[in-house]
Amino acid sequence: MSDPVLSVQNLTTHFFTRAGVVKAVDGVSFDLARGEIMGLVGESGSGKTVTGFSLLGLVDAPGRIVDGSVKLNGTDLLTLPASDLRARRGREISMIFQDPIATLNPMLTIGQQMLLAVEAHERLSKRAATARAAELLTQVGIPSAEMRLRAYPHEFSGGMRQRVAIAIALLHRPAVIVADEPTTALDVSIQAQILLQMRDLAAETGTAMIWISHDLAVVSSLASKLAVMYAGRIVEQGPTADLLRDPRHPYTAGLIASLPAMTTPGLPLTQIPGTTPSLLSLPVGCPFAPRCDRSSEECQRDPEMTDQGDRGWRCFHPVTRPAEVPA
Amino acid sequence: MSVFLKIDDVSRLFGPKLSTGEKIAAKLGAKVETRSVRAVSDVSLSIRKGETLGLVGESGCGKSTLGRLIAGILPPTSGSVSIDAAAVMENGRKVTTRVQTVFQDPFASLDPRMKVGETVAEGPIAHGLTTKSGAKTYVAEWFERVGLDPVWVDRYPHQFSGGQRQRIAIARALAMKPDVLICDEPVASLDVSIQAQIINLFLELTQGLDLTCVFISHDLSVVQHVSDRVAVMYLGRIVELGPVAEVFGQPAHPYTAALFGSVPKLVLDADELVRFDSIEGEVPSPLSPPSGCYYHPRCPLASDKCRTAQPATTEISDLRAVACHHFETQLSGQ
Amino acid sequence: MSVDRSPLGKFWAEYRENKMAVVALIIVVLMILLALFAAVISPQNPYDLANLSLMDSRRPPGFVGSGGYTHLLGTDPQGRDLLSAIFYGLRISIQIGLAAGLVSLSIGTTLGILAAYLGGRIETLIMRLVDLQLSFPAILLALVIVAMLGQGKAQLIGALVAAQYAYFARTAYGAAKAERGKDYIEAALATPLSARLVVWRHMLPNCTPPLIVVATVQIANSISLEATLSFLGLGLPVTEPSLGMLISNGFPYMMSGRYWISVYPGVALIILIVAINIVGDQVRDQFNPRLRK
Numbered sequence: 001m002s003d004p005v006l007s008v009q010n011l012t013t014h015f016f017t018r019a020g021v022v023k024a025v026d027g028v029s030f031d032l033a034r035g036e037i038m039g040l041v042g043e044s045g046s047g048k049t050v051t052g053f054s055l056l057g058l059v060d061a062p063g064r065i066v067d068g069s070v071k072l073n074g075t076d077l078l079t080l081p082a083s084d085l086r087a088r089r090g091r092e093i094s095m096i097f098q099d100p101i102a103t104l105n106p107m108l109t110i111g112q113q114m115l116l117a118v119e120a121h122e123r124l125s126k127r128a129a130t131a132r133a134a135e136l137l138t139q140v141g142i143p144s145a146e147m148r149l150r151a152y153p154h155e156f157s158g159g160m161r162q163r164v165a166i167a168i169a170l171l172h173r174p175a176v177i178v179a180d181e182p183t184t185a186l187d188v189s190i191q192a193q194i195l196l197q198m199r200d201l202a203a204e205t206g207t208a209m210i211w212i213s214h215d216l217a218v219v220s221s222l223a224s225k226l227a228v229m230y231a232g233r234i235v236e237q238g239p240t241a242d243l244l245r246d247p248r249h250p251y252t253a254g255l256i257a258s259l260p261a262m263t264t265p266g267l268p269l270t271q272i273p274g275t276t277p278s279l280l281s282l283p284v285g286c287p288f289a290p291r292c293d294r295s296s297e298e299c300q301r302d303p304e305m306t307d308q309g310d311r312g313w314r315c316f317h318p319v320t321r322p323a324e325v326p327a
Numbered sequence: 328m329s330v331f332l333k334i335d336d337v338s339r340l341f342g343p344k345l346s347t348g349e350k351i352a353a354k355l356g357a358k359v360e361t362r363s364v365r366a367v368s369d370v371s372l373s374i375r376k377g378e379t380l381g382l383v384g385e386s387g388c389g390k391s392t393l394g395r396l397i398a399g400i401l402p403p404t405s406g407s408v409s410i411d412a413a414a415v416m417e418n419g420r421k422v423t424t425r426v427q428t429v430f431q432d433p434f435a436s437l438d439p440r441m442k443v444g445e446t447v448a449e450g451p452i453a454h455g456l457t458t459k460s461g462a463k464t465y466v467a468e469w470f471e472r473v474g475l476d477p478v479w480v481d482r483y484p485h486q487f488s489g490g491q492r493q494r495i496a497i498a499r500a501l502a503m504k505p506d507v508l509i510c511d512e513p514v515a516s517l518d519v520s521i522q523a524q525i526i527n528l529f530l531e532l533t534q535g536l537d538l539t540c541v542f543i544s545h546d547l548s549v550v551q552h553v554s555d556r557v558a559v560m561y562l563g564r565i566v567e568l569g570p571v572a573e574v575f576g577q578p579a580h581p582y583t584a585a586l587f588g589s590v591p592k593l594v595l596d597a598d599e600l601v602r603f604d605s606i607e608g609e610v611p612s613p614l615s616p617p618s619g620c621y622y623h624p625r626c627p628l629a630s631d632k633c634r635t636a637q638p639a640t641t642e643i644s645d646l647r648a649v650a651c652h653h654f655e656t657q658l659s660g661q
Numbered sequence: 662m663s664v665d666r667s668p669l670g671k672f673w674a675e676y677r678e679n680k681m682a683v684v685a686l687i688i689v690v691l692m693i694l695l696a697l698f699a700a701v702i703s704p705q706n707p708y709d710l711a712n713l714s715l716m717d718s719r720r721p722p723g724f725v726g727s728g729g730y731t732h733l734l735g736t737d738p739q740g741r742d743l744l745s746a747i748f749y750g751l752r753i754s755i756q757i758g759l760a761a762g763l764v765s766l767s768i769g770t771t772l773g774i775l776a777a778y779l780g781g782r783i784e785t786l787i788m789r790l791v792d793l794q795l796s797f798p799a800i801l802l803a804l805v806i807v808a809m810l811g812q813g814k815a816q817l818i819g820a821l822v823a824a825q826y827a828y829f830a831r832t833a834y835g836a837a838k839a840e841r842g843k844d845y846i847e848a849a850l851a852t853p854l855s856a857r858l859v860v861w862r863h864m865l866p867n868c869t870p871p872l873i874v875v876a877t878v879q880i881a882n883s884i885s886l887e888a889t890l891s892f893l894g895l896g897l898p899v900t901e902p903s904l905g906m907l908i909s910n911g912f913p914y915m916m917s918g919r920y921w922i923s924v925y926p927g928v929a930l931i932i933l934i935v936a937i938n939i940v941g942d943q944v945r946d947q948f949n950p951r952l953r954k
Contacts, residue, residue, distance in 0.1 A: 043518035044489075157609055158386075187385040188545065192589035192605035214519060217591040221601040241600050244593065258523035260552035261593060265571065268530060269552070271523035275488055347785065400851045421853040428851050435844035440866045449862070450852040496848075503852060 004031035005175045005208050011068035013054045022279045024050040026232035037202055037209045039223030045276045047232040048212045052178045056095055057085050091121040094169040098181040100161035104153040110164055111149030117168050136167040141197055159190035180212045195221055228252045231277055231287035238311030248318035250292045331376035332507055332539055337406035339367040339392055364613045366392040368563040379540040381554030383547060387613050388560040391511055394543045398428045398509045410507055424454050427500035431512035433492035437484040444480025447499045469498040490521035507539045547590050551575055559583045562613055562621040569647030579649040579658050581626045628653040675947055682943035688936040696752035703745035704730050713740040719919055735921040737910055747929050750904040758884035761821035766876050769829025777837035778860055791830045799824040803886055807895045817896060821883050832875045836868035870948040877941030881934045888930055904930045
């Protein structure tokens, strides 16, 4: 691909807790092209949220980014001093969080918050800033934008608040937006509306997106590329269609197969035995081996990423048959 | 069809609990919220023994409240719930142990300061299903039944994972030997790979113990997998009820069709990957529902009749019912 | 699934990390021991009037008295060995502080939980009463009650309880109300289990953390309140000097250089109260960060 807008190499974030070192993100690498939507999929403890936070430099003590680089438009964000990073955060890369209630300040009107966000990075007259805010609210599908600017967050429904959060994220036309489970807390019908909106917005503005989620179906409706995370690493990545139809990593295959939609109703679902390992005491070698029915002696070693064109997987025994679809 | 669990014209209102100060303020003319919420309106269901009924809908539809009404946790404002012709509640108190609940958040539903074995044993001891001395064996048996090591009865909830805690919650409900099990979003807070395990456990237990279940969930694919029949709720009313395959395959209510259509589904066939459509608008506030049919502002089939008259429930077949003025149009448009 | 210590074990492990809190705890334990064994370790029994000799009064630290031993901290105007008087005084302070604290805890917690659980008019009645009481300064209330009831240990404890139960009631009420809405209480009630069982076995144990914090603070408060009352002459009778009375006795001599009569009991009192407060702070902080996890 032509120069990626975001290039992450070997990102490693550890948490130094009283109980030990938690290797939340362990050597994550991926590229994101301009306007591309990438899905970061994983269950709890996979490291997907911490990855998102690391990209924006929002990791708090006892966590710390210990290795790797995050190159946004060529500049490594991790080597920048705090003030420079702050300048770019919100302007070139921004974030949408899961809980719309927590994102917005209940004491300020939407308009006041959006103006603050504008002022943080640009000098605009109040009128120009208000106009920009109103324009964005309309773009995310909030009617009567000017009037709504004077409203408080509690006067909006959950779906509306999330749209406001999206509008704020878009204020400075960032190159990349990191969205952490933005529709998980919303109703199904609102989720569908926002998914369509995001798809259109990405196309219109050319903003690249990283969509973090545990829901394969939701992510696949938007993302052209998927990365599956397990125990802090990316275990498989590639174009969405290829990955879903023809998963290589046993974990990916297991995740797809365990969806209720993949089994005839009433019959037992395909399940992945066991539970995700504790990040405090990861097994030696491949972290998925204890749960994998394809594991062998070889899996005592840590598998490297095998690359094949635009796909990659970390496995000594990749799956080769396509995912089954119920009759 | 013999009815085992009967929900008879049940409604539940939540009035504003005004404090003395607020009552005075209201009298003096201040703007105090005095409207009530009709969380559940005129719901009637006849469920056979051994049947699993799925209850779906979005936030504010009343499915959780209905679950608590059936479980005897909340008394209905009007109507009644009975199991095998015996009332579940009398004078606002639950008078039977035949219906038990599995709650959504496995962490919050277990007392963090009690050993899990004691939590599971508490109900059975209080109701004579086992004695204090026999409790340990009794609980151990149920632990094994739900796939947990009996050795863990002396542990505290925080020492378990989410999936394990939910197994404990299931053990607690089943240790009361109920005939009816209400599951309120039992897998919503679990990881996908654990969801499959718990769903399989649920199927195995309900079939093995011949339990009658009400399975409440916002996840349509899960409901489709575990239920025999499904009821779709909107703003406190049941808009459609029927066997899962029929309702999911040929919905009779426009909301059902729109709801099912808006969930992204992995299709994985030759030319399509994921399929979904979106509905217009949002669910109205339950404090001020629309006139006539609650769904009319968002419905593509809405007519004048829909704006003025609440649709009655029509029984399409022995097992199927719908509340819509234009269900025939909806069905024929498939 | 993690295999770890009991909740108490974990609590202690975390507590140990704050060195100052450990020192404070040691001090508190030490003072309790001193108070318990006061009769054994004191060179003199300050209550026994026959023992006292006016010849020994107002002597400085290091003075060898008529009893034949060294008064390490000097003597007071009645000829009492100050060290012994401080030990006995500590005993009184701790006894009264604990007694008042525990009784307030029981009464306040019961009222608070009842109010939260029953709701309605009872809740309003109880909590408005509590609010009213909280708006009065504790000292004022205690003074009035002691004035009404007269002097004596029981009366003193009664006054302190009346002044302090409201703090416990309010804390218990807040905690109970928060727990009342939680799923595990709903689950227990749904079995169904009787209200009494639910309150006793579920609500109470889960409301204890904030109550423990309030208890440590209030015990310290009781001790200082009692000292204040004794200082004003409204506490225990003259023959049973508590730390407050000792301080009061020595007050007139502060300007004439005989500082030890007031200062040493004062220092002992301050150390006790501060140590209890530090322990209380640590306990409170430990109960809080749990939420951060």
